[in-house]
Amino acid sequence: MDKITTSIITIGDELLIGQTIDTNSAWIAQQLNAIGIWVHRRVAIGDIKEDILEALARESAVSDIVLVTGGLGPTADDITKPTLCEYFNTSLVQDEGALENVLHIFESRGLPILQRNLDQSMVPASATVIQNKRGTAPGMWFEKDGKIYVSMPGVPHEMQGIMEDYVLPQLAAHFDTPAVIHQTLVTSGMGESFIAERLVAFETKLPPHVKLAYLPSYSLLKLRLTSFGKDKVSVAAEISILFHELKELLADILVTDHDNTMGQVLGQLLREKGKTVATAESCTGGLIASWITAVPGSSAYFKGGAVTYSNDMKVKMLGVKEETLQAHGAVSEAVVREMVTGALSFLGSDYAIAVSGIMGPDGGTPEKPVGTVWVAVASKDRVNTIKYQLRYDRERNTQMTGVYAMNELRKLIQE
Amino acid sequence: MDKITTSIITIGDELLIGQTIDTNSAWIAQQLNAIGIWVHRRVAIGDIKEDILEALARESAVSDIVLVTGGLGPTADDITKPTLCEYFNTSLVQDEGALENVLHIFESRGLPILQRNLDQSMVPASATVIQNKRGTAPGMWFEKDGKIYVSMPGVPHEMQGIMEDYVLPQLAAHFDTPAVIHQTLVTSGMGESFIAERLVAFETKLPPHVKLAYLPSYSLLKLRLTSFGKDKVSVAAEISILFHELKELLADILVTDHDNTMGQVLGQLLREKGKTVATAESCTGGLIASWITAVPGSSAYFKGGAVTYSNDMKVKMLGVKEETLQAHGAVSEAVVREMVTGALSFLGSDYAIAVSGIMGPDGGTPEKPVGTVWVAVASKDRVNTIKYQLRYDRERNTQMTGVYAMNELRKLIQE
Structure with a gap:
């Protein structure tokens, strides 16, 4: 069976000089995959006419669908x-629906309207116009020589609205995916x-339409099994058996059998047990709390967090003892132990996470170099502490500390 | 003068199914731009031999340099x-340096070594090997028909090490950039x-080698002026005059005249004034604190933060009154006002930020729909409050709230 393939063309100098990270392509790919359409290639080019013309010609030669964002x-x-x-x-003509949309947006915001805003309702005459409910630039659908082209704004939430409301349902209807x-x-x-060594036999016997991919992400490794075929039920049945086997092979190191964030994993565990959590963060500066609360409904199990960057805040907000700080320093097992028990008692939760470390680039000493991190996780009757020596830059050290600490809490909850 | 151009080829199915967002390309583009090399095109393809061969041939036909990451x-x-x-x-041969590196990494981690790890020291015979100090896969430099090709691992910090240590200096030496x-x-x-309307005259008179780009990002808009030419001093002189003029034109809405995050902007202001800040976050769940502390050296001015997701934490950590919560609800001007003054007094800072809102998708009511946010910023003798009605999803609402709140504090500090 032939795959239905898409090329994504992103237009904008900002993508080529590195000022903007392209998140649209990943989102589009996820949505297309869900309806059985494959992304064959992604191309990013600048705001240059010749490059855009060439990319349109070239990508339509190799893909069934060409999605264009930006510009x-x-x-x-x-x-x-x-x-x-x-x-x-073709040439630009005014679209009445797009014009009404522009006028409506400016009226509702009480803003005067400029010619350049009105011009956003001009569209190529041969396009099917897709109204943009979230902004002034409409989407445009073209068909030519059996290929489909869609042009959309590069602003992520506008593009997403146009895809969800129109493009995805239309593509699903148009193709036998x-x-x-x-x-x-x-x-x-x-x-x-x-x-990989452990999975040699498993990988060898995989049928050609099933692929296993390794996706490293900080201290975690994702493994993704992908299968496709004509019939959804038989594809689902086959992959279900293989995925179960894969889980069995990796049971001892399994964090979750879903493509979930650590915040989602912890949230599900806490919900299942009806328990709450609190955080006491020094070096991660609130990142762990923000990851936990990024999950909708997290107010059900997240009590609160203390970001105690300074020593006096560790004392004041968490009850860490001055003597402990003086005897051991802020980055020490003794201090994270007092931080985590302080979080349990002051914030009144069933579980708590505490971290203290030196993220860099400055602040290291010979005894405690940059990257030294102490983590403590606790329940009412147990405290686990662990030390890490990280080797990366400030951002990466901070993110790894967050993932490690949350994973330690996961293990404690599952013990 | 001809531009030196680069194509970036990223290899990996994970980039095409949307499981990984490509951050490497933006980083590479920034580094190349700094040494006067332009990214002409970026292409993402899967782990498919024919696609890789085609991309290598095609990109080397249009660019001077082809950088390949992944696989x-x-x-x-x-x-x-x-x-x-x-x-x-050519064919694979063993590289002694790469072999030593693999052996060293496994020995230092106390891990047994597998054949597939040893195989990472096999390299194409015609490549100049670039040792990877952060991992087992070496980089490879090729020259063919006057074009330069470099293959690097896709793991960001490994790729970055290889670029910084070898590729960037070699490219700068090789080309008259x-x-x-x-x-x-x-x-x-x-x-x-x-x-754009305000800048019509300014844009019209820009010489052809100077470009102005508009880069929207949440509630902020970045404007980037780019110039290039043969001589660095004259380019710098010219852009300095134009940039000064641009700043004057936008003085009333200027947040910063650098490409800085809001955390960096606040950090610089606080350092200049020798003042400190604390945070009291409900709906942003620690995100503002994590943005402030993402800046190296932020311990000099960040006192600490309270993540008070629940009402009882608002009372306990910030001294918000039970009566105020009952009379007005957690998402109210009265409550953020008590949160921000509580942060000032309990956390002992010169300035404070407080936020409380409903980020969605659930939790809205007819009076306070999803997206209702109250922000308060305060100094010792002043409290400013402001209400927002956001219209997006949970993640975007949370991020916008963080940016808005920090920008309000910036304004208060600069008053």
Whole structure:
């Protein structure tokens, strides 16, 4: 069975000079995969007419669908629309629906309207216009020589609205798409090559339409099994058996058998047990709390957090003893132990996480170099502490500390 | 003057199914720009031999440099090395330096070594090997028909080490690169099209080698001026005058005249004034504290933060009155006012930020729908409060609240 393939073209100098990280492509790919459409290639180019024309021609030659984002704003560097007119040999006309939308947005915000805003309702005559409920630039759907092209704004939530409301349902209706199923699990505590060694026999016997991918992410490793075929039920049945086998093979290092964040994993465990958690963060500066609360409904199990960057805050907010700080220093087993028990009692939770470390680039000493981190996790009757020596930059050290600490709490809850 | 151009090829199915967001490309582009090399195109492809071969041929036809990341791991889905051998018509040989590196890494971690790890020291015979100090897969430098190709692992910090230690200095030495200077400022409180209208005359008179780009990011808008030419001093002189003029035109909405995060902006202001800040976060769940502490050296001005997701934590950690919570609800002007003054007094800082809101998707009521947010910022003798009605999803609402609240504190400090 032939795959239905898509190329994604992202337009904008900001993507080429590195000022913007492309998150649209990942989102689009996830949505397309869910309806059985494959992303064959992604191309990022600048706001240059020749490059846009070439990319349109080239990508439509290899893919069934060409999705274009960016270059539709009201400013002079946005040249996608005239370039589309040239490519499709058409010219700009005013779209009444798009004009009404622009007028409505400006009226509702009480803003005066400029010619360049009105111009956003001009569209290539051969396009099917897709109204943008979240902004002024409409989406545009073209068909040419059996290929489908869609141009959308680069602003993520506007693009997402246009995809969800129109593009995804239309593509699903237009193509006889295959069934694609991904199953992902997350492991911790074993390197990629050791896991690969353990899975040699499993990988060898996988049928050609099933793929296993290794996706490292900080201290965690995701393994993703993908299968596709004509019939969704048989694809689902087959991958279910294989995924179960994979989980059994990795049971000792399994964090979750879903593609979940550590915040989601902890949230589910706490919900199941009807327990609460609190955080006491020094070096992670609130990151762990923000990851826990990024999950909708986390107010059900998150009591609160103390970000105690300074010593006096450790004393004041968590009841850490001055003597302990003086005798051992802020980055020590004794201090994270008092921080975690302080969090349990002052914040009144069933479980708590505490971290204290030196993230860099400054602040290290010969005894406690940059990257030294102490983590404590606790329940009412147990405290586990662990020391890490991280070797990366400030951002990475901070993120790894967050993941490690949350994983330690997961283990404690599951004990 | 001809630009020196680069194509970036990222290899890996994870980039095409949307499980990994490509941050490498943005980092690489920033580094190349700093030495006057331009990214012409970025292409993401899967672990498929034919696609890799085609991308190598095609990108080397249009760019001077082809940088390839990914597909060098020890597992079966990594096929970049044999494909490079086919492309460069060579075969794999063992590299002694890379072998020593692999052995050293495994010895220092006390791990047994597997054949697939040893295989990472096999490299195409025609490559110049670039040792990887942060992992087992070496980088590889090729030259063919006047073009330069570099293959690197996709793990960000490994790729970054190889770029910084070897690739960037070698490219700078190899090419007669032009001078490129970017100057960026950040604005708040005015839409893209209104700014564009104000800048019509300024944009019209820009010489062709100077570009102005609009880069929206949540409630902020970045404007980036880019210039390039043969001589760095004259490029710098010219852009300095234009950038000064741009700043004058936008003085009333200017947040910063650097490409800085809000955490960096606040940090610089607090350092200059020798003042401290504390945070009291409900709906942002620690995100503001984590943004402030993401800045190295922030311990000099960040006292601490309270993440008070629940009502009882607002009372306990910040001294919010039970009566106020009952009379007005947690998401109210009265409560954020008590939160912010509580943060000032309990955490002992010169300034404080407090936020309380409903981020969604659940928790809204007819009077206080999802997206209702109250922000308070305070100094010792002043409290400013402001209400927002946000319209997006949980993640975006949370991030916007963080940016808005920090920007309100910036304004208060600068008053």
